[in-house]
Amino acid sequence: MKLIEMGKYRVLMTGNEAIARGLLESGVKVATAYPGTPSSEILSAYVRISKENNLSVYAEWAVNEKVAFEISYAASLCGLRAAVIMKHLGTHWILDPLSVSAVTGIGGGLVVISADDPAPLSSQSSTDTRNHAKLAHIIAVEPSDPAEAKELVKETVNLSEKVGLPAIFRYTDRIAHGRTPVDLGDFNTNGYRRLPTFKKEPDKLVSIAPNARKNIPNLFKKLEKAKKIVSRPPWVIKEGPPDGEFGIITSGSPYHDVKEALSLMGIDDIPILKLLISNPLPEEPILDFLSNLNEVLIAEELDPIIELEVFRIALSNDLSIKIYGKSTGHLRPYGELTTDQILHAIHLIKKKYSGYVLPELNVGDVPRRIPQLCAGCSHRGAYISIKNALKKACGERGIVLGDRGCYNQGANPPLRAIDTAIAMGSSIGMAVGLAKSGLQNSIIAVIGDSTFFHAGIPPLIDAYVHKAPIVVAILDNSWTSMTGHQPNPGTGKNAMGEPAPKVFPERIVEGIGIQFIKVVDPYNIAESEKAVIEALSAAKNGPAVVIFRRECVLQELRRLRKEGIRLKPLKVNLAKCTGCRICIRTGCPALEFNFFDNKARIIEEKCVGCSICAQICPSNAIESNEREAGLW
Amino acid sequence: MVNGVVSIILSGIGGQGLRIASQILGEASIRAGFDVKIRESHGLAQREGSVVSHVRIGKEVHSFLIPEGTAQALVSLELLEGARNIKYLKPNGLAVLNDKLLYPVSYYTRETAYPDKKWILSVFKQHRAKLALINAEALAKRAGDLRASNVVMLGFLAASNVLPFSPKFVVEAIKAIFSYSADVNIKAFELGFEAARSVDYET
Numbered sequence: 001m002k003l004i005e006m007g008k009y010r011v012l013m014t015g016n017e018a019i020a021r022g023l024l025e026s027g028v029k030v031a032t033a034y035p036g037t038p039s040s041e042i043l044s045a046y047v048r049i050s051k052e053n054n055l056s057v058y059a060e061w062a063v064n065e066k067v068a069f070e071i072s073y074a075a076s077l078c079g080l081r082a083a084v085i086m087k088h089l090g091t092h093w094i095l096d097p098l099s100v101s102a103v104t105g106i107g108g109g110l111v112v113i114s115a116d117d118p119a120p121l122s123s124q125s126s127t128d129t130r131n132h133a134k135l136a137h138i139i140a141v142e143p144s145d146p147a148e149a150k151e152l153v154k155e156t157v158n159l160s161e162k163v164g165l166p167a168i169f170r171y172t173d174r175i176a177h178g179r180t181p182v183d184l185g186d187f188n189t190n191g192y193r194r195l196p197t198f199k200k201e202p203d204k205l206v207s208i209a210p211n212a213r214k215n216i217p218n219l220f221k222k223l224e225k226a227k228k229i230v231s232r233p234p235w236v237i238k239e240g241p242p243d244g245e246f247g248i249i250t251s252g253s254p255y256h257d258v259k260e261a262l263s264l265m266g267i268d269d270i271p272i273l274k275l276l277i278s279n280p281l282p283e284e285p286i287l288d289f290l291s292n293l294n295e296v297l298i299a300e301e302l303d304p305i306i307e308l309e310v311f312r313i314a315l316s317n318d319l320s321i322k323i324y325g326k327s328t329g330h331l332r333p334y335g336e337l338t339t340d341q342i343l344h345a346i347h348l349i350k351k352k353y354s355g356y357v358l359p360e361l362n363v364g365d366v367p368r369r370i371p372q373l374c375a376g377c378s379h380r381g382a383y384i385s386i387k388n389a390l391k392k393a394c395g396e397r398g399i400v401l402g403d404r405g406c407y408n409q410g411a412n413p414p415l416r417a418i419d420t421a422i423a424m425g426s427s428i429g430m431a432v433g434l435a436k437s438g439l440q441n442s443i444i445a446v447i448g449d450s451t452f453f454h455a456g457i458p459p460l461i462d463a464y465v466h467k468a469p470i471v472v473a474i475l476d477n478s479w480t481s482m483t484g485h486q487p488n489p490g491t492g493k494n495a496m497g498e499p500a501p502k503v504f505p506e507r508i509v510e511g512i513g514i515q516f517i518k519v520v521d522p523y524n525i526a527e528s529e530k531a532v533i534e535a536l537s538a539a540k541n542g543p544a545v546v547i548f549r550r551e552c553v554l555q556e557l558r559r560l561r562k563e564g565i566r567l568k569p570l571k572v573n574l575a576k577c578t579g580c581r582i583c584i585r586t587g588c589p590a591l592e593f594n595f596f597d598n599k600a601r602i603i604e605e606k607c608v609g610c611s612i613c614a615q616i617c618p619s620n621a622i623e624s625n626e627r628e629a630g631l632w
Numbered sequence: 633m634v635n636g637v638v639s640i641i642l643s644g645i646g647g648q649g650l651r652i653a654s655q656i657l658g659e660a661s662i663r664a665g666f667d668v669k670i671r672e673s674h675g676l677a678q679r680e681g682s683v684v685s686h687v688r689i690g691k692e693v694h695s696f697l698i699p700e701g702t703a704q705a706l707v708s709l710e711l712l713e714g715a716r717n718i719k720y721l722k723p724n725g726l727a728v729l730n731d732k733l734l735y736p737v738s739y740y741t742r743e744t745a746y747p748d749k750k751w752i753l754s755v756f757k758q759h760r761a762k763l764a765l766i767n768a769e770a771l772a773k774r775a776g777d778l779r780a781s782n783v784v785m786l787g788f789l790a791a792s793n794v795l796p797f798s799p800k801f802v803v804e805a806i807k808a809i810f811s812y813s814a815d816v817n818i819k820a821f822e823l824g825f826e827a828a829r830s831v832d833y834e835t
Contacts, residue, residue, distance in 0.1 A: 012658045012668070037674060122674070145669070145696075178696045179655070179670040181662050253696060256669075260695035264702075339699045366716040367744045369645065369736045371681035409679060414741040584740045589680045593740035605778075 013182040015175035018146040019113060020045035021184065022153030024055060026109070027191015028083045030075035032060045032068035033495075034454065035483035036087030037122035038176035039115035043085055044486075047495055056192050059495045061486050064424075064454040065090035066097065069112070073101050073166075076110040077205070078196035081157055085113040088129045089423070091168070099136040101166050103215050104204045105222070108194070109161035111153065116172045118301050118336045124404070124421065126334065128302035130170050133279040137219055139167035139226060140279040141235075144255040146180045152276055154185075155234055163226045165219070172301060174253045174336065227280040236282040240271040243292035246350055247271040250299040251278060251306060254337040258299050261342040265353050281309050290314055290321055297345055298325035301337050324349055370412045375590035376557075376608035378550035379407045379475050381522030382446070383417035384586060384616060385548075386473060388525070389532035390442055398442035399434060403427040403456070405448035406482040406552075407475050414585040418446060425455025431470040432463045442536055444471045450480040450488040452505055463543040464512050471535045472545045474505050475522075477552040485555055509545045516544035523550060525615045553608055568624070569607030570614055574599050576621035583613040583622065637690035638796050639698040640789070641720045644709030645734055646681050649782035652809065653707075654685035656786060657795075659805035661689045664797035671696040680736065682713055686720075689796060705794045706761075707785050709768065710734050712746065715755045727761040728788050730768040730781060753834070763834045764788065771823040777813065780820035787824020788831075799825065 013021065020042045023031060033043040043059055050057045058075075062068035065086045072082035084094075091098075091114045098112065120126040133140030141156050143149035149171060160167040203211055230236065240247075247270060250258045255274050262270060273289045275282065278300075290296060290313065298307040304326040314321050326333040330345040346353050373380050390398040402408060402418030403426060410417040420430060427445035434443050447456045452474050463470055480486040487493040489503040509517050516538035518531040528548060535544035560567065569590070579598035584591055590606035591613060593599075602622070614622035640657065644650045654670050661668035671686040686698045698720045705726040708714030714729045721727060738744040756763045766788060768781040775784070783806065790799040803818060810817045 010662060012655065012662055012670075173674075174671055174696050177672050177674045179658050179668070179672070181668065256694045256696065260699065263694060264699060338697055339695045343699075366712065367746060369680065369682045369712070370738050370744065371646075371679040372737055374679060413738050413743045581741065584737065587737050589737060591737070591740070592735065 009184050010181045011184060012179050013146050014041065014177060014179050015146040015149050015171060016041040016177070017045045018150040018182045019153055019169075019171070020049055021182070022150035023083050023111075023157075024049055024053070024057070025150070025185045025187055026081060026154040026157040027188035028081045028109075028111075028157060029056070029192055029194065030058045030072055030080055030082040031085065032062050032071045032083075033085035034062055034065045034068050034090055035480050035486040036090050036115070037483055038117060038173040039085050039087045039113065040483040040486065041176075042113060043495060047497070053187060055187060055189075061480075061488065061495045063489055065093040069094040069097055072110060073097060073106070075196070076106040076108045078198055079107045080194055080196055081108040081161065081191050083111045083113055086115070087123065088114055088116045088127050089123060089125070090114075091129045091132055092127070095132060095135065098132065098138070098166065100207050102136045102138045102219055103212050104207055105164040105215070105218070106160070106166055109157035110166040111156055111160060111169050112166060113169045113171075115176050116170055116302065118172055118334075121173055124423065126302065128305065129168060130278050130305050131303060133168045134305070137223055138165050138279070139163075139277070140170060141167060141277045142170045142252045143175060143276065144251075144253050144274070145175060146178060147182045148276075149175055150182055151234070159226065159229060162229070163222045165222050165226065172253055172336075223280050227283070230277045230280065231282045231284050235275070235277045236285045237274045237276070238271065238285070238289065239274065241269055242271070244269060244271050245294045246296070247273065247289065247293045248297045248299060249273045249275065249286070249289065249306060249310060251275040252301050254299045254301055254342070257337055257339040257342050260339040261346060264339070264343065265346065267353060275306060278305050281306070283313060286310065287313055287317055290319055293321055295322045295324065295349060297330065297349060298323065299331065299337060299342055299345075302334070304333065371409050372412065372587045372589050373406070373409045373415070374553060375588055375606045376553035376610040377406070378477055378522040378548065378553065379410055380415070380586055380588065381525060381528060381610070381612050382473060382475050382548040383410045383415055384612065385522065385525055385528035386444060386446070386532055387417060388529045389536065390444070392529070393533045393536045394442045396441060398444060399439070401427040401431050401434075401443070401445045403445070403447040403451045405451055407446060407448055412587070415587045424451055425459055428456055428459035428463060428470075428472055431472070432459065432466065432468040435468045435470050436466070442471070443469070444473055446473045446475060449474065449476040449478065449490045449505060453489045453503065457508060460509070460514075460543065461512055464514055467542040469539050469541065470543050471532065471539050472543055473532070474545065474547045476505060476547050476549045479552045479555055481552045481554065485552065506545075506547055514543055514545055517547070518545075519547045519549055521550055522548040523610055523612065525612060553610070557608065567608050569604045570602055570609055570611065570622050570624055572600050572602055573621045573623050576619045578619050578621070580618065583617055586613055586616070588613060637688055637693055638794060639703040639720070640687045640689075640705045640707060640794065641698055641703045641717050642685040642687060642707045643713040643717045644683055645713060646679050646683050648683075648709040649779060650683050650685050650709065653782040653786055654687050656783070656802060656805045656809055657687045657689070659808060660795075660797065660801040663804050664801040666796065667691060667693045669693045669696050682716060684713075684717055705789060705792070707789055709781060709785065711749060711752045715747075715752045718755055718759055718761075721759060721761060724760050724762065726792055726794055727756050727763045728785060728792070729763070729765050730785060731765040732769065757834070764828070764831045765834070766824070766827050766831065768824070771827060772820050775820035775823055776816040777820070780817050783817045783820040784824035784827070787821040788828045790821070791825040791828030
């Protein structure tokens with residue numbers, strides 16, 4: 001939705017939009033990112049709002065998070081305010097330069113926006129990136145909702161610049177994809193007028209061990225400086241009565257669940273301490289808060305980071321206070337924190353607070369609705385070709401290692417096309433590992449275009465040098481599709497919407513020295529299958545690469561819709577259909593099966609006419625209407 | 633209202649326009665001077681997965697998530713998805729269901745079950761829900777666009793006195809959000825609104 005921006009105006013915003021707005025209001029001139037749910041919408045909102053308001057910025061979808069960080073770090077060293085945006089798993093890729101940037105210090109405010117996914121709803125693991133701040137000895141902040149996120153971004157950029165340390169801005173899916181009213185503020189136009197200067201300071205910036213040894217003590221001085229600043233609002237906020245026997249310390253979106261729980265129980269006399277920063281920890285206000293209580297509950301999301309610090313503070317100050325939280329089993333150490341869990345914890349601690357009882361409801365299990373590859377997805381053609389080729393050439397299912405992206409949906413029934421999905425680029429590295437372990441199965445690594453550019457090239461070099469007998473299938477659909485179609489090096493477009501040079505994976509593969517490279521159209525099952533069979537036999541003495549190239553169908557449809565071109569769906573010739581359900585087992589959402597007449601049908605409003613089902617139908621029962629397959 | 637907050641759970645499958653529906657309620661709330669919090673599912677549009685939105689409206693809203701058993705209304709664009717989220721609905725709450733069963737692919741391959749409609753409705757009856765089944769797609773088609781089923785459902789909701797503000801704020805929000813196709817969507821809203829007046833609730 002287009003935002004109406006007229007000075008101070010209240011608009012409904014997601015956390016991601018609010019963070020983008022906050023970055024621009026604080027004068028952040030350089031923003032870089034690698035897409036990853038739940039963070040993906042920030043950079044596009046940053047670009048959109050900057051264009052709407054004529055703010056001169058540089059935004060980039062970088063090839064991976066580490067490169068993104070290095071670009072923004074350099075911008076910061078030049079005195080500009082900079083941000084780098086990623087999901088929690090992405091921050092694990094930047095720890096090397098991040099930890100060094102803490103030692104060298106920075107110039108302009110530098111914020112790492114890190115989207116955690118506690119549930120997880122869209123991640124392979126759930127990690128608490130506040131830990132990175134402890135590891136690298138930098139600042140870690142967290143907001144509780146979109147409106148607060150926007151203000152906290154601004155405070156964080158200022159704090160980072162003031163003390164000369166990068167900051168991790170940790171927020172969660174609930175805030176990223178939650179919407180609240182947000183009050184718009186003014187843009188700090190000074191931030192955009194800054195001119196870049198690079199000061200040569202080899203004692204700092206050539207961070208070899210002797211220099212690092214000299215600079216590390218300074219890092220701790222900066223942290224102490226930050227600690228003094230954050231001992232007051234907005235970093236720490238006390239609510240409720242000045243004292244009581246039982247209180248709650250909370251941070252992030254659980255703050256609102258604590259309020260909800262107390263309100264459901266009808267309690268309004270419990271002191272609450274809300275922390276918007278976990279590193280450095282505002283120790284004095286915490287000690288103050290604890291000193292007046294007999295019992296305290298710590299409600300934070302994922303790891304008990306604040307909780308363990310509270311134990312330490314209580315211990316070192318000889319406080320006789322009972323501390324409850326994750327380490328005492330009152331709250332789960334994983335997953336999203338909900339009002340229900342907090343109600344339960346409060347009830348466990350204080351039996352007298354039980355004013356709210358969940359209604360009993362015994363529905364039984366509602367079957368899961370399993371997501372599929374989209375109708376017309378080119379990955380479906382690639383997977384079917386790979387499965388058929390393995391069966392024909394090797395008489396076995398082989399082992400197919402997946403990677404991170406849309407093509408993960410291919411693991412779901414009925415396709416069940418991949419056996420693993422671990423981390424960015426892991427498919428190829430693990431394929432080498434399986435082959436070198438002496439496994440006799442055929443091994444195929446499947447990786448998307450964006451993932452290949454991000455983390456697939458080093459393991460492919462490794463596979464070549466060590467003659468790993470594996471097939472690498474690059475599913476190249478020209479976009480980073482899973483996260484909402486961000487451009488990548490293969491797209492030919494950049495984050496600002498301008499044309500960009502295009503990188504072709506086959507040229508990289510060729511450059512490595514790999515001999516077998518085939519580029520095929522995954523909509524052509526016979527051609528694709530043949531290429532995989534050839535690759536399997538060519539891969540006896542080193543990797544063979546098949547590139548399945550076809551643009552993401554959703555992007556193609558978007559373009560056709562703009563041009564007013566209507567697609568012509570295929571249809572099932574019911575006289576020919578034998579009810580074998582081979583088409584249904586492709587998992588295409590445009591197909592349905594009628595168990596009464598034992599025939600498949602095509603759902604016309606969903607079919608894009610890719611013809612994959614028609615090509616694999618043993619009875620040739622799926623026919624095009626007027627149009628030939630593959631024409632559009 | 634639980635502590636002055638109205639909670640509405642919206643459910644369906646990817647691509648049914650759930651996100652826009654919750655956005656409309658959010659925009660309407662702001663226009664009516666209320667605080668609002670919305671939590672949406674992301675990443676499964678077009679991919680046939682379950683989606684759900686939590687919408688909470690009040691003078692001051694705390695949690696993004698509706699505590700189980702407290703929603704005043706459940707609005708579902710698909711029957712099974714309604715049953716999936718019934719735990720959020722308070723007993724005797726309003727359930728507005730689009731009378732539509734969308735079978736997942738895995739049902740056709742017999743890899744997952746899909747309960748029959750009778751079972752789904754029995755779940756709501758067991759919960760003593762004030763249940764209304766409407767054919768939102770027929771009404772959306774009559775308004776001029778099948779895709780406006782989501783707005784038909786909002787029309788029904790707005791007529792059932794759950795929202796703490798006048799339906800005119802919803803219409804204003806629709807106008808702001810659908811700048812090009814506002815007419816079709818306002819018509820869809822009106823048809824849903826009218827449907828609520830003539831519906832027989834199944835309890």
